[in-house]
Amino acid sequence: MGASQSTSEKVYHNETPIEFSGDVVNQLSDHISTTETAPERQSTLDSHIRGRIQQELSHLRSEEETVRQQIEAALEKENLDREVEGAGQVQEGDEASSGDVKSSVSLMGDLQDIRTKIDRFHSRRQLEDNDAVKVARDEVVECYRKNQTSTLDCWRETQKFKASVAGLEQEYFKSLP
Incomplete structure (x- = not known):
């Protein structure tokens, strides 16, 4: 109140109209309307x-x-x-067989059991990733897709798949201790 700031604004008026070409206007409007990044x-x-x-x-x-x-x-x-x-x-x-306290020897035995289970799991996982079974499975699927109306024509592929799975099962059972 009382002390007002005075600002000096200069306004210039152009007496000559400025015109832009249609290409420039289109390019600017396209650039504004697109949200796509370069x-x-x-x-x-x-x-x-x-x-x-x-x-x-x-x-x-x-x-x-x-x-x-x-x-x-x-x-x-x-x-x-x-x-x-x-x-x-x-x-x-006191009795040593209280069951609550495990000695280092029993812990090492438990650790060894866990390691054998992990090894068995990894070997089973490798067997699951068998290429022969995957190929046979893919052939069965492809045959069923080709012969949707007559799926009995896929008996050869199915037998081949069954044989590869049986071989994989034999490998797995041989790997068990």
Whole structure:
């Protein structure tokens, strides 16, 4: 109130009309109406996004590794504490077969059992990825698609598929201990 700011505006009026060609107007209106990004810009954005994803992924993996190490350390400490408590109880004359405390030997045995189960799982997984079975399966599917009205014509492909599966089963049973 009382003190007002004075601004000086200069307005220029053009007495000559300015006209643009139709091509320029069309190009400007097309540019405004399209929301599509230029291919060069899109590839730059894509590479930037991929880089950020990879960076975040590596960050998450490192955090996961840290958490895993902390869990392993806590479990190891807990097992050592239990083992020390169990050894103290055995020395005092308590029963050693309480079942709650496991010694290092029994833990190593459990670990070996888990490793054999993992190996068996991986061997079974490799058998599932057998190329002969995949090819035979694909041939059966293709035959059924070609002969939708007369599926009985696919008996050869079906027999071949059955034979490859039987061979795979034999391999699996041989791999079991």
